[in-house]
Amino acid sequence: MSKIKYIIRKEFQQIRRDRAMLAIIFVMPVIQLLILGYIISSEVRNISTVICDMDNTSFSRSIISRFEHSGYFNINYYETNQDYLPYYLNSGKASVVIVLPSRFSENLMNRRTSNIQVLLDGQDSNTATITLGYVNMILRQFIEEKQQQYVTMNPEYIPHIIRAETRVWYNPDLEYSDYMVPGIAVFLLTIVTSLLSAMGLVREREIGTLEQLLVTPLKKFELLIGKIIPFAILGFIELAIALAFARVWYHIPIVGNLLLFALFAVVYLFTTLGLGLFVSASAHTQQQALFMSWFFLVFMFLMSGFVFPIENMPQLAQWISYLNPMRYMIIVVREIFIKGANFNHIYWQGVALIIFGGTIFSFAVLRFQQRMK
Amino acid sequence: MPIDIEITHLLKKYGDVTAVENLDLQVKQGEMMGLIGPDGAGKTTTLRILCGLLRADDGDCLVGGRDVKKELTTIRGLIGYMPQRFSLYPDLTVTENLRFFADLFCVPKSERETRLERLLQFSKLGPFSKRRASALSGGMKQKLALSCTLIHTPRVLLLDEPTTGVDPVSRREFWDILKELKEQGVTILVTTPYMDEAERCDRIAFIHKGRILAVETPIDIPGLYTRVLYELKCENFVHAARLLEGQNDIESVQIFGDRVHISGFDEGKILSVVKKSMKDNGLEQYSLSKITANIEDVFVDLMR
Numbered sequence: 001m002s003k004i005k006y007i008i009r010k011e012f013q014q015i016r017r018d019r020a021m022l023a024i025i026f027v028m029p030v031i032q033l034l035i036l037g038y039i040i041s042s043e044v045r046n047i048s049t050v051i052c053d054m055d056n057t058s059f060s061r062s063i064i065s066r067f068e069h070s071g072y073f074n075i076n077y078y079e080t081n082q083d084y085l086p087y088y089l090n091s092g093k094a095s096v097v098i099v100l101p102s103r104f105s106e107n108l109m110n111r112r113t114s115n116i117q118v119l120l121d122g123q124d125s126n127t128a129t130i131t132l133g134y135v136n137m138i139l140r141q142f143i144e145e146k147q148q149q150y151v152t153m154n155p156e157y158i159p160h161i162i163r164a165e166t167r168v169w170y171n172p173d174l175e176y177s178d179y180m181v182p183g184i185a186v187f188l189l190t191i192v193t194s195l196l197s198a199m200g201l202v203r204e205r206e207i208g209t210l211e212q213l214l215v216t217p218l219k220k221f222e223l224l225i226g227k228i229i230p231f232a233i234l235g236f237i238e239l240a241i242a243l244a245f246a247r248v249w250y251h252i253p254i255v256g257n258l259l260l261f262a263l264f265a266v267v268y269l270f271t272t273l274g275l276g277l278f279v280s281a282s283a284h285t286q287q288q289a290l291f292m293s294w295f296f297l298v299f300m301f302l303m304s305g306f307v308f309p310i311e312n313m314p315q316l317a318q319w320i321s322y323l324n325p326m327r328y329m330i331i332v333v334r335e336i337f338i339k340g341a342n343f344n345h346i347y348w349q350g351v352a353l354i355i356f357g358g359t360i361f362s363f364a365v366l367r368f369q370q371r372m373k
Numbered sequence: 374m375p376i377d378i379e380i381t382h383l384l385k386k387y388g389d390v391t392a393v394e395n396l397d398l399q400v401k402q403g404e405m406m407g408l409i410g411p412d413g414a415g416k417t418t419t420l421r422i423l424c425g426l427l428r429a430d431d432g433d434c435l436v437g438g439r440d441v442k443k444e445l446t447t448i449r450g451l452i453g454y455m456p457q458r459f460s461l462y463p464d465l466t467v468t469e470n471l472r473f474f475a476d477l478f479c480v481p482k483s484e485r486e487t488r489l490e491r492l493l494q495f496s497k498l499g500p501f502s503k504r505r506a507s508a509l510s511g512g513m514k515q516k517l518a519l520s521c522t523l524i525h526t527p528r529v530l531l532l533d534e535p536t537t538g539v540d541p542v543s544r545r546e547f548w549d550i551l552k553e554l555k556e557q558g559v560t561i562l563v564t565t566p567y568m569d570e571a572e573r574c575d576r577i578a579f580i581h582k583g584r585i586l587a588v589e590t591p592i593d594i595p596g597l598y599t600r601v602l603y604e605l606k607c608e609n610f611v612h613a614a615r616l617l618e619g620q621n622d623i624e625s626v627q628i629f630g631d632r633v634h635i636s637g638f639d640e641g642k643i644l645s646v647v648k649k650s651m652k653d654n655g656l657e658q659y660s661l662s663k664i665t666a667n668i669e670d671v672f673v674d675l676m677r
């Protein structure tokens with residue numbers, strides 16, 4: 001048992017000497033936290049907009065001013081000729097066209113249905129959907145207000161209005177960084193632990209020291225544990241960096257129990273270290289190891305809900321995502337950090353992580369034993 | 374003298390290829406045995422089986438009287454194995470490499486530093502103790518590798534081509550160290566492609582196609598030679614060699630530097646064939662003398 005600590009000490013000696021490695025461990029997370037916390041957001045702003053106001057009344061102008069002041073739309077063009085409208089979308093000058101038809105307000109005043117036409121550039125379906133959401137929201141608010149005014153002016157009229165009072169819980173300001181940064185913490189933990197452990201054994205195999213280790217009285221399980229613990233420690237260092245960043249830089253209120261999170265992180269490490277170990281035992285060169293890990297990691301990242309919400313995926317992809325251990329960890333981190341969830345709320349995620357961790361790690365150990373014969 | 378390495382009827386196959394077959398070898402305690410043979414003869418396979426990196430398909434290997442298959446853990450403490458491509462941790466210093474292996478071999482802390490000092494002195498690596506292994510020269514790397522192999526004072530040393538790719542001066546130094554170790558009673562089994570190194574061993578084992586052809590002391594090796602050997606010196610030795618090749622009564626013609634070695638079974642017949650050929654082709658200026666076979670000649674002879 002005692003020999004494990006010599007392997008661990010040697011690993012740290014090597015990491016300390018390796019400048020590139022130090023940069024990967026300490027500089028990479030800071031850069032990623034700085035950049036990813038901002039750029040990954042599903043908030044759409046500065047939408048280039050064309051207004052075609054055929055109605056041209058004070059009523060229509062007040063609608064337009066709502067768009068102007070919403071903060072989402074930049075009204076760059078006013079067009080009066082409907083035939084020219086496609087040009088703006090085709091040329092990419094605008095991504096949304098809002099058409100207020102003639103007699104729009106007149107129809108409305110006479111209690112007739114009147115329509116507003118919205119043309120969207122659907123190239124980026126996500127942005128288009130969000131844009132449409134904004135348009136609807138602004139129009140709904142406007143109409144509600146108008147109805148309210150009408151009721152105030154005509155007290156005998158009893159309106160059938162159902163008003164939705166929206167209140168956002170847990171993240172009341174809908175700060176996207178609150179949503180993203182905890183995810184980045186898991187992302188970093190996944191990368192560092194799986195990639196570094198994937199390189200670990202392969203590197204020794206490549207330079208030939210593995211054979212040297214195998215003729216010492218070192219037992220195989222001692223080698224295995226000694227090769228894993230340093231990366232688990234580094235993973236926790238990454239997490240600490242990410243958490244400090246979340247608190248100090250992004251002012252994210254971490255409401256949950258950090259110890260509970262650490263417990264889940266330990267369970268999750270069996271998955272990522274197991275993956276790394278499996279790759280390390282299978283690959284012959286570091287290059288192979290890198291590509292093999294990358295293959296797994298790309299799926300894990302894209303199908304975890306880290307950036308793209310799982311609910312927006314096609315049904316089949318949603319089912320497949322249940323096989324992705326990172327999916328559960330992303331839920332756990334958000335539940336704990338933002339909602340302050342306790343163990344009972346994330347119990348099932350814990351069970352899933354134990355099953356995945358246990359399975360993947362066992363496979364990795366088997367592969368390791370097979371290759372060390 | 375007790376026997377430290379005893380191999381009997383060793384068999385090892387890699388798929389359809391037989392690497393070692395029916396191999397027997399005994400190395401006495403404190404003996405330095407040289408294992409020589411062409412590439413692919415089974416040298417590395419034999420050493421790897423002895424230190425437990427490979428499993429034999431059949432046969433027995435005893436090291437220090439213990440069975441490699443059954444008492445591998447004990448045997449690992451007895452053996453020092455230096456593979457062909459010994460690899461150190463390039464990013465660790467000389468001392469860190471030594472300490473790491475000392476720890477893995479459970480060298481007691483109290484003894485560790487004195488042994489370290491001794492090995493550094495003995496390998497002349499003392500002044501470079503704080504240098505990273507990647508910054509050492511080829512010869513120094515080999516000496517550090519040997520030192521790492523010796524850190525647990527093994528009783529048996531298995532060295533696989535330890536001086537390949539090392540400059541002649543370092544090679545000599547390395548072999549001086551081996552001699553010293555031998556005098557301290559360490560049993561050494563070493564493979565080498567260099568015949569001059571083989572001559573420094575107590576005994577030499579010739580291995581070919583996975584079998585031991587002969588085991589002999591360097592002094593008695595010429596006695597294994599079954600033919601007679603002549604050395605021809607002349608101006609146009611390449612031309613002369615070509616003339617003699619394939620002639621009746623001449624078994625082999627080989628060029629060694631600027632000389633030609635001619636072998637056959639009958640002294641008189643060789644002499645007359647050579648005389649006739651030289652005369653017929655106008656090569657009057659030459660000298661022919663009978664010589665004793667060297668290790669290489671014997672090996673070529675044995676391989677037939």
